[in-house]
Amino acid sequence: MSTRPRDNRHPLEHRFSGEHPLRTLLYLYRGQRRQLAIASLCFVVKHSPVWLMPAITANIVDLVSRPGLHSPGELWVNALVLLVILAQNIPLHYAYARSLSRAARTTETQLRSALCRRLQHLSIGYYARQSAGVLQTKVLRDVEAVEQLTRVLFDGGLACLVNIVFALVITGLRQPWFLLYFLVTVPAAAAIVYTLRRPLAARNAAFREEIERMSTRVIEMTHLLPVTRAHGLESTALARVGESLERVQAAALHVDGINAVFGALSWATFNGFNMLCLIVSAWACLARWLPLGAGDVVLLTTYFGLITGSVLGLVGTLPQLTRGLESIRSIGEVLQCPDLEDNEDKAAVTAVEGEFSFENVSFVYPGSALAALHDFSLEVPPGETIALVGPSGAGKSTVLNLVIGFIRPTGGRILIDGRDMQAHDLRTYRRFLAVVPQESILFDGTVRDNVTYGLRGVPAEAVVAAVRDANAWDFVSQMPAGLDTPVGEKGARLSGGQKQRLAIARALIRNPRVLILDEATSALDTETEALIQEALARLMRGRTTFVVAHRLSTIRNARRIVVLDQGRLAEIGSHEHLVRSGGLYARLHSRQAGVEFTQ
Ligand SMILES: Nc1ncnc2c1ncn2[C@@H]1O[C@H](COP(=O)(O)OP(=O)(O)OP(=O)(O)O)[C@@H](O)[C@H]1O
């Protein structure tokens, strides 16, 4: 099942570098243009009551104020128009909401899937630099912000635009001179009201920060609960949270006060300007400066309010707008990140014997001055077990990561069955590989799901056999639903030793040619330890195994032990040979002679 190269290059990823996020937004919606056009059209029509009603009101006021009304015909025409524009609002609003939602939700899903896909292709180094939390935020929150940005642009932005355009056009048609008045007063009114509202925004932001701080504290408290309770530190924990709760209260009081003052001030100013427009237009009518009727006075005042309100609405959406654009950038960082695992167009691996040759392999971590592995050469025939030992930081995990292909040599090369690893699609090679990490990684599913992760149609007998061979059957068969018992989030319902055995079962069922083992350092009781050792021995039999060994029993079972020191191969040989030669291994061994043989 070799992945086609096309699959990896999602079209979204090319559009982010150096481009304005608004253009990117347009690009993201390129497949939804039809839906968006329908949505826009429906919006303009369904929104017509807002910008037409003032004109109709003006007509009716004119009718009423005209001396000597003869026939009510005109009134009925106006009433009919009103009825029609109100009635069309319901179906068209539905059509608008549906089209917009379809466009926004489709794009949202595409973005999330593009991000998840990308995360599966980035190099392992990328995850070391980016915290899981940041990546989660990108897939969940940032995409949501983009979706909301679309809604803000339509519900808010388009409404404002339509209001302003139609209000200006109708005013222009009825009283072109009054446009001049709008030109001066609308910006002035909007600027003053905006200035009055600004402290509100700042205060609200400060308040929100306090809320966020509080939620961090509460989350921290819940995580620490077992530690807190175990040490009787309840009051300390409560004090930490309590302080934050009080700060939120203080900030809330402050913000409520500010809201009351500035909210009222801006409301009064806004309406003051409206009334000013009413007075000015009435004055212009009375003084006969402009040929204004009673209807015009109503129309101008209503449109003034509508335009000013729309301008303010537009300004009000700015924070959401910037947040949305920021999210587009943040998503772009992942989608355009060049740190991909280099697998494209490389040959697929169809079989692995398990012979490895390391030829003068060096590895320097990016940004690091010293080589984590230096001039490392080793021949490993198929089926041999190589135990890696050495002090902390010697380069043991680096060797394992090179074998998995998570990192590629910065010098020298690694041959698998005589072929350069560099020339192959590592995803296909890894199907012949099983990794048992130091910390067993289980997910929230049943025992069976965890053991057969990634494999389909595994017969029940095979699962049972693997679980048996991993010495896990004893406890699995005693679980309430056997293989179908949920293990809890991260395997929380299992003990450390049980998790390790399930991880071994997971490796066994894959029947790998190459085995990567990072032995757990955690000490287990001797009986469990013996069970795990036995299961591991079964797992390692006949497979090329690289094991970072901490346990003497594992080390004794290895035909050769590779002793690393500061990235160099210091010694190599069997346990007895190395103890006899009295080098680094002998020193490490004598220091820790016991059951455990840790670094
Ligand atoms: N992602 C990284 N970026 C930079 N340097 C790294 C990175 N990972 C490891 N190193 C460095 O490379 C060297 C070898 O690290 P490695 O993890 O291989 O040691 P190790 O033998 O597995 O140690 P331990 O027994 O403590 O797990 C160390 O000096 C370490 O600081």
Ligand SMILES: [Mg+2]
């Ligand atoms: Mg390590």
